[in-house]
Amino acid sequence: MIPARFEYARASSLDEAISLLSSREDPKLLAGGHSLIPAMKLRVARPATLIDIGRLSDLSYVREDGDAVAIGALTRHHDVANSDALHELSPIASYAAGEIGDPMVRHMGTIGGSVAHGDPAGDMPTVLLALDATFVATGPTGSRQIAAKDFFTSLFETALQPNEVLTEIRVPKTAGRGWSYIKFNRRAQDWAIVGVAALNGSAPAIALTNMGLTPLRATAVETALAGGADAAAAAASAAEGTAPPDDAFASAEYRRELAKVLVRRAIEQSMS
Numbered sequence: 233m234i235p236a237r238f239e240y241a242r243a244s245s246l247d248e249a250i251s252l253l254s255s256r257e258d259p260k261l262l263a264g265g266h267s268l269i270p271a272m273k274l275r276v277a278r279p280a281t282l283i284d285i286g287r288l289s290d291l292s293y294v295r296e297d298g299d300a301v302a303i304g305a306l307t308r309h310h311d312v313a314n315s316d317a318l319h320e321l322s323p324i325a326s327y328a329a330g331e332i333g334d335p336m337v338r339h340m341g342t343i344g345g346s347v348a349h350g351d352p353a354g355d356m357p358t359v360l361l362a363l364d365a366t367f368v369a370t371g372p373t374g375s376r377q378i379a380a381k382d383f384f385t386s387l388f389e390t391a392l393q394p395n396e397v398l399t400e401i402r403v404p405k406t407a408g409r410g411w412s413y414i415k416f417n418r419r420a421q422d423w424a425i426v427g428v429a430a431l432n433g434s435a436p437a438i439a440l441t442n443m444g445l446t447p448l449r450a451t452a453v454e455t456a457l458a459g460g461a462d463a464a465a466a467a468a469s470a471a472e473g474t475a476p477p478d479d480a481f482a483s484a485e486y487r488r489e490l491a492k493v494l495v496r497r498a499i500e501q502s503m504s
């Protein structure tokens with residue numbers, strides 16, 4: 233389908249993007265366009281103005297920064313997947329970026345777009361939730377940091393304010409922690425029917441893709457692991473507190489059973 237009529241403005245700086253967000257009617261930021269444009273073609277999204285931030289190259293970087301790795305929001309999935317800093321310091325993040333879609337999607341889509349879109353089927357939101365990442369939002373009065381656990385508020389909804397741009401994702405270094413991201417799909421390059429991110433260590437972290445309105449932490453599994461349960465016993469509570477979708481790809485019941493299997497495998501992989 234053809235999108236509804238819209239105005240287009242290209243921002244040449246972050247300040248200009250923020251100012252356009254405040255001055256234009258019903259605006260939406262355009263980054264890689266790989267979620268927004270399909271939604272506009274389906275007329276699920278009908279913004280009056282598109283503010284193109286896709287060429288703000290100063291928001292495209294991956295660099296070590298203290299005890300974190302800082303990733304600019306405009307960094308393409310391809311560059312996240314191939315970042316030496318992430319391979320060394322937070323490898324689950326670069327691995328998961330390489331699992332997104334196909335090469336075309338990874339060369340256009342951005343990590344910031346993936347996070348801001350708030351799709352519970354997205355791979356990076358789940359991994360960033362497991363990592364306890366921090367998101368930096370910048371608006372007219374400056375920047376603020378939002379913890380991943382407070383960021384994803386509902387289906388396609390986040391804690392970002394309408395006049396804020398997500399500018400940076402801060403990923404803790406995971407040195408020494410075993411990890412796994414398992415994405416289950418029927419065809420290579422499809423979205424996850426269910427996905428599981430696992431990080432071991434003194435406080436094991438398990439997060440789920442496509443098991444509710446937002447990416448979810450599997451807190452019952454984490455509590456069981458912290459209490460000394462083995463992978464199989466802990467994974468038995470993987471579906472607790474979830475509300476998976478029932479759609480053309482899988483029933484909710486199938487997803488609940490699948491989550492238990494994938495959580496067990498992800499825990500085992502993260503410990504091996």
Ligand code: FAD
Binds near residue numbers: 267345399
């Ligand atoms: P856009 O589409 O430009 O924007 C998405 C939303 O985020 C919009 O509402 C926009 O206003 C907002 N936004 C963008 N950037 C910012 C910012 N910096 N600050 C505030 N708001 C912002 N994703 C997966 O996780 N796994 C997959 O397997 C997968 N497969 C795909 C397959 C296909 C064929 C396609 C088309 C997409 C797929 N995707 C998948 C989605 C892809 O990862 C998108 O790139 C991503 O979801 C959105 O990033 P974007 O840069 O394209 O954002």
